[in-house]
Amino acid sequence: MIRPGFYGWKIVIASLFCYSTSVGQFTVFALSIFLIPLQAEFGWQRGDILEATFYLTLTQALMNPVMGRLIDLYGVRKVLIPTMLIYGLLLGAIPFTISDYKHIYFIFAMMGVVGAGSAAIPYLRVAGAWFFRNRGLAFGVTISGGALGYAYTPILVQYMIDHHGWRSGYYALSTLVLFAALPLAYLMLRNKPADLNLFPDGDLKSQISENSDPENTLNLHWTDLVKMKVFYQLFVIFLFMTFCLYGLMTNLVPMLNDRGMTSSMAVSVAAALATSMLFSRIAVGYLLDRYFAPKVAMVCVTFAIFGIALLASGVTGMGAFVAAIFIGISIGAEFDILAYLITRYFGLQNFGMVYGILFSSFLIGVSIGPKAFGEAFDAQGSYYLILIASCIILAITVLMLWRLPKYENVIKSNDKSILK
Structure with missing residues (x-):
């Protein structure tokens, strides 16, 4: 039952908007819009900028x-607020501090440090604490803030670039943060329902018993994680997905520009991808509360394979919009599914630590994916081969998702026999 x-x-809802302004949207994704103005x-070189x-x-x-561990120990607010402040100031510093692409490297590296405390982890940790039965939907709505950011960021940045120059784009992003x-x-975020004398899901009394909820009993150390097969499975799965999908997303606008599409039309395709992500995250969150998460993920990744195959065929116009929508369905599902699987396989008590480690697979993929796509273009003058390789990698990912175990076979109250 959902209590509105x-x-x-x-x-x-507050987390949805705040997350829309985080480093994934305002730095990594926005860089694709700033790419051509910076080149001009x-x-x-594109590869140098994207590095x-x-x-x-x-x-x-x-x-x-x-x-993640600090959030588990001290709560979300004590980590989120100061890191968000520093992040916003760094965004505003970009326009007047760069004269060489290596200057961008330094600022982006600093934003990575504070971005760890102001990106997905704190918002998902809060949502997980406030919901149990509707956790999938809560995660879906929260994480759709990323899609919201992907939807309005290119429109806002392109408008500022067209009317006031690329520097104004970064000033606008900093102001929003x-x-x-x-x-x-x-003003809005609270660490847990007990802070306001409430219970998860809005129940009049807690309906999660100490014995039936494994999240209240399983206490893992990082040394336990490295003994669990499912930990490695999830790490590789989300590394593969992120490499392909975010490598493509960062290069989508210049890819379509190279095919003759105008900047405004290419940005519209990127916005369609982001809109698809937004609806996907909410829909997938709803489905996660009702179906086995790996099966939901398999369907989403299959959509991405079809979308990337369309782009590899050289589509423009309406075909590019269809491809973007298919790819957006898969990107929209990633964070939601990862967060949900962590709570079901490893427990909410360990969420910050486990998410922080597994999210590194996303970040590795994001770090090498855009550069790999950019260098593939620099070397070949085309994205064709890297798109075909992405289809193959994602097909392997679908098979790996099919091999994931049932929740109950992994997480049992302090049962160390699960560590194999």
């Missing part, structure tokens, strides 16, 4: 487990 008036849903002004995503994701990957997302997070 429950304060947890207000937190979810400074004469840098900035490597340094951001490297530092974020290193800091994610640390920030500092004067919209940061105050909202400070």
Whole structure:
């Protein structure tokens, strides 16, 4: 049963907007919109510019487990608020601090450090604490903030670039973080229902018994994780997905520009992809509460394979929109499914630590995917071969999802026999 008036849903909506301003949207994705203006002004190669995503994701990957553990120990607010403040200031510093592409590397690396504390982990940790029966839907709505950011970021940035130059685009993004997302997070987010004398899902009394909820009993150390087969399975699965999907997404606008589509039309295709992500995240979240998550993921990845195959065939116009929608369905499902599987396989008590470690697979994929796509274009003058390779990698991913175990075969109350 969903209780619309429950304060947890207000937190979810606030988290949705705040997450839309995080590093994935305002740095990695936005860089694809800034790519051509930066090339025009400074004469840098695409691969050199996109290498900035490597340094951001490297530092974020290193800091994610640390920030996740700090969130588990001290709560979301004490980590989120200061890191969001620093992140917003760094965004605003980009326009007047770069004269060489290596300067972008440094700023992006710093944003990776603070981005670990102001990206997905804190918002999902809060949503997980406020919901149990409707956790999949809560995760879906929360994480759809990323899709919301992907939808409005290209439109906002392209408008600012067209009318005021590329520097104004970064000033606009910084303003949104500092004067919209940061105050909202400070005023609305609470670590857990007990802070307001409430229970998860808005129940009048807690319906999650200490004995029946494995999340209240399983306590893992990172040394336990490295003994669990499912940990490695999830790491590789989401590494493959992120490499292919985010490598493509970062290069989508210039790819379509190269095929003769105008910048405004190419940005519209990117916005269609983001809109598809938005609806996918909510729909997938709803389905996760009702069906086995790996099967839901298999369907979503299959959509991506068809979409990438369409792009490999050289489509433009309406075909590009269809491909973007198919790919958006898969990208929209990634974070939702990962967060949900972590709570079911490893428990909410360990969420920050486990998500911080497994999210590193996403960040590794994001760090090498865009650069691999960019260098493939620089070397061949085309994205064709990297698109075909992505289809093959995602087909392997579908098979790996099919091999994931049932939840009950992995997580049992402090049963160390699961560590094999």
